[in-house]
Amino acid sequence: MTFELICVLVLLAIAVGLFTRNRPSVDAVAVIMLVALPLSGILTVPEALAGFSDPSVIVIAALFVIGDGLVRTGVAYQLGELLMRHAGQSEARLLVLLMLTVAGLGAIMSSTGVVAIFMPVVLSIAARLKIPVSRLMMPLSFAGLISGMMTLVATPPNMVVHSELVRSGLAGFSFFAFAPIGLVVLVLGIGYMLLTRRRLASGVIEAKAHEFRHGVLDLVREYNLTERQRCLQVNSNSPLAGRMLNELQLRKEFGINVIAVERQGRFRTLLLGATGSTEIHPGDCLLVDMASPSNDFVEDFSGLELQPVVQVKNHFVRHQRQLGLAEVMVPSDSSFIGKTIQQLAFRSKHKLNVIGLRRQRQALDGVLVAEKLQAGDTFLVSGNWADIRRLQGHSRDFVVLTLPAEVEDVAPALSQAPYALLSLTVMVFLMVTGLVPNVLAALVGCLLMGLFRCVDMTSAYKSIHWQSLILIVGMLPFALALEKTGGIDLVVEGLLSVLGSAGPHAILATLFLVTSFIGLFISNTATAVLMAPVAIASAQALSASPYPFAMTVAIAASAAFMTPISSPVNTLVLGPGNYRFIDFVRIGVPFTVLVLLVTVVMVPLLFPL
Incomplete structure (x- = not known):
């Protein structure tokens, strides 16, 4: 073992350790490695930065934009509505249609995005069917993860493995090369879930469907709003009259958050969203959030009348068409974690007020604006329904758990839905026929989405998950560094010395197990970057075709069923499903073994050794 190889392995061990701790963030670790590898002298600067020009990275970025176009035009949500209409009252039919729909949609867009879209749909349907x-x-x-086994562009690991084949001077996988295995796994997954779904409801904490179909009064009760919300009537002699909210510093001085202002109009009572520039008029009724009535506040601002608590419910009910509520969850990879509610600046960014916070299903009291958020927290936002609908497009740092209005109103480019489908069809056609390289096909799809106004430049840039791209770019040089220093040859020699006499099928099984195991600790994309060169080198050492070995790694990278932290998809459903860590272990491990058997049997048939 050379000194250069030892340096690479040390850097790799440091990266894996930091990935496991998730501190700093995975993209920051990737950038650190991009700097460390050239400084160590193992790679040149162009070699270390080559990932920025890798076609697979461009394709993945383009697919984020394509997915955003399907969301903005309502195509994704329309599929959810179609699912609700055809599910009827049958839980089994619902499960089958749900998994088919999610797997199909996830085959052409981010599985994490698809799961985030369908979470509120599932919550609503569960409430309706009372399951x-x-x-x-x-x-x-599981359907989101299986969708990664459907097409070449379904998940970044597929593109990584494809790119490694091309880098080795081989033809990559075709667009539907993964589909036969993915379809078999999907069918088995549906059958497996139909048989085991009742075990999912047998945990210590039983999730009840009606808890997630929140009406206004349900949310008021569950977040203890009746204990925190007050209505302050502004009399004509109040010093607040004629002043703007940002002048009063009510939140800073008294811990009072003004949610909305009720004002008597010429023909009806109006409810105005509270912003810093909102001017208070005599006769206004301020709907405020405060831990307890403040005597100091009443003394400093005379001319205020504190209304009875019962009035709070009346305000929410009377103004349901204007004053909306939505429940938002903080996922495990959110940048909100560790920040206070005040630091989020939710009012200035989204025109919505955070008025409640729950942790481990318990509403928190006290001064919420100073509370630091944790993964899995849910908070309640209030504001105009139009602003809540727009919140659906900002799902990177939070997930909206309830759809606050009709699905059609959520989509800002609803009328462009046919053009979004046309753009998607053109992209898939170009990829399937091979008329142009995949990267050009993806870029053509993006340009068509923009041409037909399915996306704009702002939404396109926001839709790209830059953290994932930087992670891929930062990990790709490790494959080259291991190859240059003999690390891959060393791993292959060790693998063949142990299993060489057992035959190719045993090596395929071992590759699957090793890839799945590594994927428990680091992202499946980083796992694919590390294992793809090992798979291809193993095939070359055996004088066998590299395609079954590469395909095995790609399938194993998507088989992240075993723990809730194996994939962001699992982490998203952990809280709303009220699952424990062991729930994923006892359901996911047997299914992973099933996928292993399918892979070892089918891959050599589809891609002869």
Whole structure:
């Protein structure tokens, strides 16, 4: 073992350790490695930065934009509505349609995005059918993971493995090369979930469907708003009259958050969203959030009348068409974690007020604006329904758990839905026929989405998950560094010395197991970057075709069923499904073994050794 190889392995061990701790963030670790590898002298600067020009990275970025176009035009949500209409009252039919829909949509857009879209749909359907939502959330996440086994562009690991084949001077996988295996796994997954779904409802904490179909009064009760919300009537002699909210510093001085202002109009009572520039008029009724009535506040601002608590419910009910509520969850990879509610600046960014916070299903009291958020927290936002609908497009740092209005109103480019489908069809046609390289096909799809106004430049840039792209770019040089320093040859020699006499099928099984195991600790994309060169080198050492070995790694990278932290998809459903860590282990491990058997049997048939 050379000194250069030892340096690479040390850097790799440091990266894996930091990935496991998730501190700093995975993209920051990737950038650190991009700097460390050239400084160590193992790679040149162009070699270390080559990932920025890798076609697979461009394709993945383009697919984020394509997915955003399907969301903005309502195509994705329309599929959810179609699912609700055809599910009827049958839980089994619902599960089958749900998994088919999610797997199909996830084959052409981010599985994490698809699961985030369908979470509120599942919560709503579970409430309507009065079934435990825990029976549907894990099938939802499993279908999202299986969707990665459907097409070449379904998940970044597929593109990584494809790119490694091309880099080795081989033809990559075709667009539907993964589909036969993915379809078999999907059918088995549906059958497996139909048989095991009742075990998902047998945990210590039983999820009840009606808890997630929140009406206004349900949310008021569950977040203890009746204990925190007050109505302050502004009399004509009040010093607040004629002043703007940002002048009063009510939140800073008294811990009072003004949610909305009720004002008597010429023909009806108006409810105005509270912003810093809102001017208070005599006769206004301020709907405020405060931990307890403040005597100091009443003394400093005379001319105020504190209304009875019962008035709070009346305000929410009377103004349901104007004053909306939505429940938002903080996922495990959110940048909100560790920040206070005040630091989020939700009012200035989204025109919505955070008025409640729940942690481990318990509403928190006290001064919420100073509370630091944790993964899995849910908070309640209030504001105009139009602003809440727009919140659906900002799902990177949070997930909206309830759809606050009709699905059609959520989509800002609803009328462009036919053009979004046309753009998608053109992209898939170009990829399938091979008329142009995949990267050009993806860019053509993006340009068509923009031409037909399915996306704009702002939404396109926001839709790209830059963290994932930087992670891929930062990990790709490790494959080259291991190859240059003999690390891959060393791994292959060790693998063949142990299993060489057992035959190619045993090596395929071992590759699957090793890839799945590594994927428990680091992202499946980083796992594919590390294992793809090992798979191809193993095939070359055996004088066998590299395609079955590469395909095995790609399938194993998507088989992240075993723990809730194996994939962001699993982490998303952990809280809403009320799952425990062991729930994923006891359901996911047997299914992973099933996928292993399917892979070892089918891959050599489809891609002869």
